[in-house]
Amino acid sequence: SQKIEQNSEALNIQEGKTATLTCNYTNYSPAYLQWYRQDPGRGPVFLLLIRENEKEKRKERLKVTFDTTLKQSLFHITASQPADSATYLCALMDSSYKLIFGSGTRLLVRP
Amino acid sequence: SAVISQKPSRDICQRGTSLTIQCQVDSQVTMMFWYRQQPGQSLTLIATANQGSEATYESGFVIDKFPISRPNLTFSTLTVSNMSPEDSSIYLCSVRGHRETTEAFFGQGTRLTVV
Numbered sequence: 177s178q179k180i181e182q183n184s185e186a187l188n189i190q191e192g193k194t195a196t197l198t199c200n201y202t203n204y205s206p207a208y209l210q211w212y213r214q215d216p217g218r219g220p221v222f223l224l225l226i227r228e229n230e231k232e233k234r235k236e237r238l239k240v241t242f243d244t245t246l247k248q249s250l251f252h253i254t255a256s257q258p259a260d261s262a263t264y265l266c267a268l269m270d271s272s273y274k275l276i277f278g279s280g281t282r283l284l285v286r287p
Numbered sequence: 288s289a290v291i292s293q294k295p296s297r298d299i300c301q302r303g304t305s306l307t308i309q310c311q312v313d314s315q316v317t318m319m320f321w322y323r324q325q326p327g328q329s330l331t332l333i334a335t336a337n338q339g340s341e342a343t344y345e346s347g348f349v350i351d352k353f354p355i356s357r358p359n360l361t362f363s364t365l366t367v368s369n370m371s372p373e374d375s376s377i378y379l380c381s382v383r384g385h386r387e388t389t390e391a392f393f394g395q396g397t398r399l400t401v402v
Contacts, residue, residue: 210390217396217398219381219395220391221393222390222391273318274320274335279328
């Protein structure tokens with residue numbers, strides 16, 4: 177069956193460090209992968225989309241990589257700040273154009 | 288972009304009753320979806336709300352339990368029927384364009400507690 181996996185354990189890092197979150201998938205061949213941020217009591221907010229022919233995508237302090245051989249995407253936040261504390265979700269579009277989400281990883285940035 | 292108003296934002300309901308959640312979008316959108324998010328879990332797609340026709344339900348979700356209406360391109364409702372405590376969850380409305388590369392926009396969610 178198709179599966180999207182993210183580390184369920186919270187990631188706890190010191191302010192200023194780089195946070196790296198992982199998204200692994202099986203039984204998909206996605207052309208695109210998306211990352212979202214979700215704060216408590218809010219709906220997810222889109223951050224970045226990366227295509228299968230793009231190895232890396234950047235937006236300000238965010239960087240996403242996409243390795244279709246490993247079936248993995250890495251999401252990096254450089255120079256992390258306490259305001260970056262949230263849950264980060266990766267999402268893939270399945271063959272029916274429905275967006276399927278991973279379980280999310282909670283990031284906590286300590287001041 | 289799209290701005291989504293979802294209401295109610297939260298409710299506490301008695302088991303056996305039904306709750307209807309409304310989703311209003313500030314622009315016409317092709318695709319509208321309903322998700323459920325149980326505590327500490329990811330989003331699970333319930334159904335795709337189709338304008339002018341019946342919704343398309345995902346495995347494990349049925350129309351009798353989660354009837355959906357979509358009378359036009361800016362509005363949809365999801366009803367949670369004959370509720371039990373297992374229905375306690377956050378319900379989220381989402382929209383996006385029909386191109387593969389378009390991002391999804393979400394309402395703030397409805398936190399439902401069934402007692």
